[in-house]
Amino acid sequence: MSDRFETHEHDVLIIGAGGAGLRAAIEALAHGAKVGVVCKSLLGKAHTVMAEGGIAAAMANVDSADGWIPHFRDTMRGGKMLNNWRMAQLHAQESIDRVKELEQWGALFDRTSDGNILQRAFGGHTFKRLCHVGDRTGLEMIRTLQDRGVEMGVDVYMECTITKLLKDGDRIAGAFGYWREQGRFVQFKAKSVIICTGGIGKSWKITSNSWECTGDGMALAYDAGAELLDMEFVQFHPTGMVWPPGVQGILVTEAVRGEGGLLTNKLGERFMQKYDPKKMELSTRDVVARSIYTEVKEGRGSEHGGAFLDISHKPAEYVKQKLPSMYHQFKELADVDITKQPMEVGPTCHYMMGGIRVEAETAQTTVPGLFAAGEAAAGLHGANRLGGNSLSDLVVFGRRAGLAAAEHAKKVSAPNIDASEIERAEREMLAPFDQSAGESPYAVHRDLQDMMQSLVGIFRVEDDLKTALAELDKLKERATKVRVEGSRMFNPGWHLARDLQCMLTVSEAVTRSALARKESRGAHSRIDYPGLDEQWGKQNNITKREGETMMLKQVARPPLPDDLKKILDE
Amino acid sequence: MSEAVMQVFRGNREGGSPVEFRVPITPGMVVLDALHHIQGHQAPDLAVRWNCKAGKCGSCSAEVNGRPRLTCKTRMDALPTDQPITVNPMKTFPVIKDLVTDVSWNYEVNKKIPAFKPKAGTDWKMYQEDIDRVQEFRKCIECFLCQDVCHVLRDHDKKEFAGPRFMVRTAALEMHPLDSADRIPLVKKELGIGYCNITKCCTEVCPEEIHITDNAIIPLKERVVDEFYDPIAKLVRKITGAK
Incomplete structure (x- = not known):
């Protein structure tokens, strides 16, 4: 093992400190493992903090008829049956206890009049199911998990980026990365590694995602030989801000619609009547996003190319109490008082349903010792995620991953790190400093975002996707030649040069999978194949690395057991 | 343009x-x-x-x-x-x-504050009016602007004072209706609440509009006074079990 670098050893190394990573850490610590958490930002700033509307769990505090069965059914139907049924079942069953546990660790959810956790309506959920804290549920969750983890004594490596997973033969051996602050390299030796790195939104121009969402974990796992699943399913949230330009894409929580917000076009029509007359504004996100997109495209959009979302018919005090951050966000950033005026909203790239393929019970990937949970993992949400099912995903499968990773670490011996792998990782990181004539990584990133936005967006078509693949080849070539200015000390240009590699990998996986799936299902809409296809409904897309080539294959979706099939037929 | x-x-x-x-x-x-x-x-x-x-x-x-x-x-x-x-x-x-x-000092201070400790045998019933105040504190996004503006930390570099952010966190725990720990001695000694002379600069810069001074620091100062300087109030609390 190379001794040139600072080295840390852990039983379980967790990459990412959002909800899934912190919940995994808590569970692994509880099972006696020595745990390290690495995160690109400061602790408590992960993307979970931006989750607004709530966490879905069939507590039945407001609607007594709710239970895990309706939650399971809603999740599967929302995902257009492409979900991993076992994950959907575990999620619906276990999310209730995971919410109670958060409360026992100090989280303070909004209350019902009889002193229980209040639940609100959300798109695709049959019952009022989302436990929430106004519109800042993610903040409450991350702070609660952060406090719990700190109390348990977790080691956190803040502002540290992992650039490579290390292997010992077939099994995982640790990870290599750099400290963002000083630019020094660091290596981690670990028996188990859990990837909790979140999403990929930064490959698109209009996105609700932060700079961190560059698909690192998926690209790291792919490079290490793990399989990616159903990468074509990218969720465009129907309601992002559209004006002014600087705020384009910032999320407008679905809770606005959950609390009674109405969508209209410039003619004043409640256009959801045309697209989903039964569920209207509370239809699933894929449907609402396509509806807004269509209204705008057909000339019925708002002044700045969106739809109107109006909550001003509710009492002003109620709006401020239930949607405080939306009130402030629009007032301060867009000069709009949402208690009096409608908001202008349009689709924004928000969430990745696809990701690392995992085993349902243990969150184990196809690489021994490598686990994944949260947005970085795939399976639970199928072709479309319901709002509120992400926060619950984080704690249900974060816990399961932490448990399985700790158990795995107990069974295996200490791995060996291959010095040549470290040297290669180091060389790759330093290469941009040797370029004298290359372009700025920011320029390549802008072009990637523009290209993915226009060619691999909400509506897709074969010609566009093929053009996108050709464009990706050019962008990859340009990315190998980017030039970095300045030193290694806290250098965002250098950081982006590395993140760009991950974004290109996941963008290619998304595009290849989207090209392969010749049907429209959930968030994946093909103009040239507008309907559901029976055969495609029975199979998942798998992306895997073979040498230097990205290979795609289809595997049969695991068959539903009879008892669950009966639930779905009801 | x-x-x-x-x-x-x-x-x-x-x-x-x-x-x-x-x-x-x-x-x-x-x-x-x-x-x-x-x-x-x-x-x-x-x-x-x-x-x-x-x-x-x-x-x-x-x-x-x-x-x-x-x-x-x-x-x-x-x-x-x-x-x-x-x-x-x-x-x-x-x-x-x-x-x-380098904001790492804040993370070190945070570790000194004992976490939420629920009352034994609670049924977890809580009412909105009893948690409104705590939810105000829990809006904190840890931007550390209050720490930045606080003259005790900024001009005098008195790191014996934990700063407004951690007064807010402690207040949130102390006022949680189901919490059973006592952090008032900590507030007085290790967190150094006496250094704050309530100029309210922290409240003015808080992007979450938390009433840091009025709702968190002053009530904590009152509890310190009660616990350390008012033996009768302390006795009453012991008998009634109130915090």
Whole structure:
């Protein structure tokens, strides 16, 4: 093992400190493992903090008829049956206890009049199911998990980026990365590694995602030989801000619609009547996003190319109490008082349903010792995620991953790190400093975002996707030649040069999978194949690395057991 | 398209100076957009912390025209355009590079505060009116602007004082209806609440509009007084079991 670098050893190394990573850490610590958490930002700033509307769990505090069965059914139907049924079942069953546990660790959810956790309506959920804290549920969750983890004594490596997973033969051996602050390299030796790195939104121009969402974990796992699943399913949230330009894409929580917000076009029509007359504004996100997109495209959009979302018919005090951050966000950033005026909203790239393929019970990937949970993992949400099912995903499968990773670490011996792998990782990181004539990584990133936005967006078509693949080849070539200015000390240009590699990998996986799936299902809409296809409904897309080539294959979706099939037929 | 002149601090622990950049202004632009424009077109190695760009994560704190602010919520059109816009790192914390400061001290202070400890045998019933105040405190996004502006930390470098942020966190725990721990001795000694002389600067800069001084610090000061200087009140609390 190379001794040139600072080295840390852990039983379980967790990459990412959002909800899934912190919940995994808590569970692994509880099972006696020595745990390290690495995160690109400061602790408590992960993307979970931006989750607004709530966490879905069939507590039945407001609607007594709710239970895990309706939650399971809603999740599967929302995902257009492409979900991993076992994950959907575990999620619906276990999310209730995971919410109670958060409360026992100090989280303070909004209350019902009889002193229980209040639940609100959300798109695709049959019952009022989302436990929430106004519109800042993610903040409450991350702070609660952060406090719990700190109390348990977790080691956190803040502002540290992992650039490579290390292997010992077939099994995982640790990870290599750099400290963002000083630019020094660091290596981690670990028996188990859990990837909790979140999403990929930064490959698109209009996105609700932060700079961190560059698909690192998926690209790291792919490079290490793990399989990616159903990468074509990218969720465009129907309601992002559209004006002014600087705020384009910032999320407008679905809770606005959950609390009674109405969508209209410039003619004043409640256009959801045309697209989903039964569920209207509370239809699933894929449907609402396509509806807004269509209204705008057909000339019925708002002044700045969106739809109107109006909550001003509710009492002003109620709006401020239930949607405080939306009130402030629009007032301060867009000069709009949402208690009096409608908001202008349009689709924004928000969430990745696809990701690392995992085993349902243990969150184990196809690489021994490598686990994944949260947005970085795939399976639970199928072709479309319901709002509120992400926060619950984080704690249900974060816990399961932490448990399985700790158990795995107990069974295996200490791995060996291959010095040549470290040297290669180091060389790759330093290469941009040797370029004298290359372009700025920011320029390549802008072009990637523009290209993915226009060619691999909400509506897709074969010609566009093929053009996108050709464009990706050019962008990859340009990315190998980017030039970095300045030193290694806290250098965002250098950081982006590395993140760009991950974004290109996941963008290619998304595009290849989207090209392969010749049907429209959930968030994946093909103009040239507008309907559901029976055969495609029975199979998942798998992306895997073979040498230097990205290979795609289809595997049969695991068959539903009879008892669950009966639930779905009801 | 009009242009803004930005004077952005560039430097590190050893020192530094303002560097001038010209940035085109677009409608609704915020200071963080301008910093991103500088990174994207002029200085790719300009160090800036940010995450959500929506006022929810508290990463992008800096001092704009001398005032501690979230750069993602500071509109360019709210600043005077006849003079350069200055952007400096938070003064209270050591500079790492450019606008990025070393805020690790805050994470160390935080570890001193005992976590939530639920009352034994609780049925977890809580009513909205009993948690409204605590929910106000839990809006804190840890931007550390209150720590930055606090003159005890900023001008006197009295790190014996934990600062407004940790008064807020402690108040949230102390006022949680089901908490059973007693952090008042900690508040008095290790967190040094006596250093605060309630000038309310922290409240003024809080982007979450938490009433830090009135709702968190003053009630904690009162509890310290009750516990340490009022034996009768202490006796009453012991008998009634109230906190």
